[in-house]
Amino acid sequence: MDFVQVSKTVLFQGTRPEDAEAMLKCLEAREKQFQKDETIYYVGDRVSELGLVLSGSVLIENDDLWGNRSILDRIGPGQIFAETYACVPSEKLLVTVTAAEETEVLFLNVGKILRVCTNACSFHARLIRNLLTLSAQKNLNLSRRIFHTSAKSIRGRLLSYLSWQAVKQGSREFDIPFNRQQLADYLGVDRSAMSAELGKMKREGLIQVDRSHFRMEE
Amino acid sequence: MDFVQVSKTVLFQGTRPEDAEAMLKCLEAREKQFQKDETIYYVGDRVSELGLVLSGSVLIENDDLWGNRSILDRIGPGQIFAETYACVPSEKLLVTVTAAEETEVLFLNVGKILRVCTNACSFHARLIRNLLTLSAQKNLNLSRRIFHTSAKSIRGRLLSYLSWQAVKQGSREFDIPFNRQQLADYLGVDRSAMSAELGKMKREGLIQVDRSHFRMEE
DNA sequence: ATAAAACAGTTGTTATAACAACATAGGGAG
DNA sequence: CTCCCTATGTTGTTATAACAACTGTTTTAT
Numbered sequence: 001m002d003f004v005q006v007s008k009t010v011l012f013q014g015t016r017p018e019d020a021e022a023m024l025k026c027l028e029a030r031e032k033q034f035q036k037d038e039t040i041y042y043v044g045d046r047v048s049e050l051g052l053v054l055s056g057s058v059l060i061e062n063d064d065l066w067g068n069r070s071i072l073d074r075i076g077p078g079q080i081f082a083e084t085y086a087c088v089p090s091e092k093l094l095v096t097v098t099a100a101e102e103t104e105v106l107f108l109n110v111g112k113i114l115r116v117c118t119n120a121c122s123f124h125a126r127l128i129r130n131l132l133t134l135s136a137q138k139n140l141n142l143s144r145r146i147f148h149t150s151a152k153s154i155r156g157r158l159l160s161y162l163s164w165q166a167v168k169q170g171s172r173e174f175d176i177p178f179n180r181q182q183l184a185d186y187l188g189v190d191r192s193a194m195s196a197e198l199g200k201m202k203r204e205g206l207i208q209v210d211r212s213h214f215r216m217e218e
Numbered sequence: 219m220d221f222v223q224v225s226k227t228v229l230f231q232g233t234r235p236e237d238a239e240a241m242l243k244c245l246e247a248r249e250k251q252f253q254k255d256e257t258i259y260y261v262g263d264r265v266s267e268l269g270l271v272l273s274g275s276v277l278i279e280n281d282d283l284w285g286n287r288s289i290l291d292r293i294g295p296g297q298i299f300a301e302t303y304a305c306v307p308s309e310k311l312l313v314t315v316t317a318a319e320e321t322e323v324l325f326l327n328v329g330k331i332l333r334v335c336t337n338a339c340s341f342h343a344r345l346i347r348n349l350l351t352l353s354a355q356k357n358l359n360l361s362r363r364i365f366h367t368s369a370k371s372i373r374g375r376l377l378s379y380l381s382w383q384a385v386k387q388g389s390r391e392f393d394i395p396f397n398r399q400q401l402a403d404y405l406g407v408d409r410s411a412m413s414a415e416l417g418k419m420k421r422e423g424l425i426q427v428d429r430s431h432f433r434m435e436e
Numbered sequence: 437a438t439a440a441a442a443c444a445g446t447t448g449t450t451a452t453a454a455c456a457a458c459a460t461a462g463g464g465a466g
Numbered sequence: 467c468t469c470c471c472t473a474t475g476t477t478g479t480t481a482t483a484a485c486a487a488c489t490g491t492t493t494t495a496t
Contacts, residue, residue: 062365084361087354092385094365114347128346129332135353136305142360143302147280147312149367150406152454154483167310180444188368190484195445197483211444211492370484372453398474408454413475415453429462429474 001031001054006106009052009078011130019123027112034058034099041082041097046090049107050083051075056103060095074100083131084138086110149188154197157187162207166216173215219249219272224324227270227296229348237341245330252276252317259300259315264308267325268301269293274321278313292318301349302356304328367406372415375405380425384434391433 001024003017012020031054034040040058041047051058053075060073060081072095075081085093087110113127148161161183165174176183184191201207208215219242221235230238249272252258258276259265269276271293278291278299290313293299303311305328331345366379379401383392394401402409419425426433 062368084354084357087350088358091358094361114350125343125346128343128350132305132332132346132350132353135350135357136302139302139353139357139360140306140309142357142364143312146360146363146367149364150280152406152482179442181442188370191443192445192447192485193483196447199445370452410455410475410477411453414477417475 001106005054005078006052009080010134011050011052011080011108011127013130014126015123023123023127024106027108030107032105032107034103034105036099036101038099039096040099040105041093041095043093043096045093047082047085047093048089048111049109050086051081051097052106052108053077053079053081054104054106057100058103058105059098059100061098062094063096080134083110083134087131087135145186148186154187154189154194155201157189158194158197158201161187162214162216165214172217173213176212176214179212219324223272223296224270227298228352229268229270229298229326229345231348232344233341241341241345242324245326248325250323250325252321252323254317254319254321256317257314258317258323259311259313261311261314263311265300265303265311266307266329267327268304269299269315270324270326271295271297271299272322272324275318276321276323277316277318279316280312281314298352301328301352305349305353363404366404372405372407372412373419375407376412376415376419379405380432380434383432390435391431394430394432397430 003021003024006012006024007015007017007020012023015023034056040051043063055077057074057076058081059071060075062070062072081097082093085091089111110131113124113131144164148157148164151157151160162176165176166172178186180195181191184194187194198207198209202209205217207217221239221242224230224242225233225235225238230241233241252274258269261281273295275292275294276299277289278293279287279289281287299315300311303309307329328349331342331349362382366375366382369375369378380394383394384390396404398413399409402412405412416425416427420427423435425435
């Protein structure tokens with residue numbers, strides 16, 4: 001395994017490669033390879049290990065009762081998945097995780113991470129801190145999404161999201177990291193209806209739009 | 219301060235009162251009292267301390283640009299608030315926190331919790347673990363809410379929520395912890411429209427309902 | 437340079453939910 | 467018991483968004 005690579009992941013950042021190596025031993029991490037479209041975790045599973053993507057990528061998907069699959073997220077190299085469930089092992093997965101391509105995953109038992117290592121492996125603290133930070137950040141992302149989708153109208157949702165972006169980027173003029181379809185999915189609305197609403201807002205002089213570039217008027 | 223009480227809070231659970239006492243010293247916790255309606259944290263603030271409610275309760279509210287205030291949550295004795303923001307101190311608060319009544323709050327600096335205590339105060343580990351578990355649980359709650367509100371129709375949202383309750387409670391027949399208004403708020407729909415939809419589903423033989431008691435038919 | 441694919445905007449129709457206003461039922465308190 | 471208050475259900479109207487089908491535009495690949 002490439003410990004330099006591991007030490008640069010979101011979970012291990014701040015550790016040195018040789019520390020990462022020691023930690024993986026101590027944590028009895030196991031590595032596994034998946035073929036494209038292979039399922040890694042099934043909806044309804046209970047899990048106690050988080051997954052760290054070493055190469056390739058995995059899809060977090062919502063397969064509903066009628067067989068419709070919608071993709072919620074894509075996790076690439078250096079990112080982790082299922083960490084929330086692994087922190088609360090009693091909860092069943094609401095999602096399915098599959099390999100988007102040929103993928104190598106490193107599984108880490110969160111229980112072991114949390115238990116203070118008897119070998120006085122001091123890096124656990126760092127790992128736990130990283131985990132907490134990641135969890136908190138995810139939390140904020142989820143809260144924000146709920147926030148921006150709490151308005152009933154498309155316009156309300158757009159204004160909520162765009163105002164936040166303006167504040168965040170510290171300017172009335174800014175770019176957003178979504179195309180139209182992605183923004184519509186994020187806000188939970190129909191793309192064409194959203195497009196129409198953006199057009200109306202433009203005509204009313206509320207905003208200026210060009211592709212992913214926006215400007216909020218007074 | 220009552221250390222027995224503190225040791226029983228969500229954050230300190232699993233510690234002994236005498237440990238809690240040592241930890242509070244070590245963490246330089248500060249206690250503060252608020253009058254009813256006094257603001258504790260303002261929207262837009264950046265914070266590095268989480269709040270532990272010792273007595274009374276606080277409201278987490280969303281005050282929008284037009285002055286409408288909607289209450290997102292109420293945090294009572296033994297519960298914590300602003301912990302997510304305190305874990306990511308660069309993020310501005312999306313909400314305002316006010317005292318719902320006369321309230322005592324203990325403020326704890328998360329940075330200090332995360333830094334390993336030089337006094338080899340071993341209880342930090344416990345605290346951090348509790349914090350991580352709380353964060354993960356909150357995460358799951360938020361994810362679930364997004365899940366249940368991702369359907370476009372009222373019926374879809376109801377089925378998503380009710381099916382989940384049935385699975386969670388391991389029975390087609392179960393009670394939910396909401397009244398109609400609360401459920402409507404949770405699902406982000408109009409109460410009367412939801413009531414109508416429940417009636418229709420009842421007539422179609424999909425469900426049986428009596429107050430907060432539900433039964434899902436095959 | 438051209439074809440193909442992805443992206444974005446437009447329009448008309450239809451389905452659906454919000455909203456408002458009211459009706460009814462339940463559950464205390466006296 | 468009956469009055470009151472709250473929770474819940476009902477209905478009709480209106481506003482709004484979804485949906486489908488299409489056009490035009492930009493990007494990418496060859």
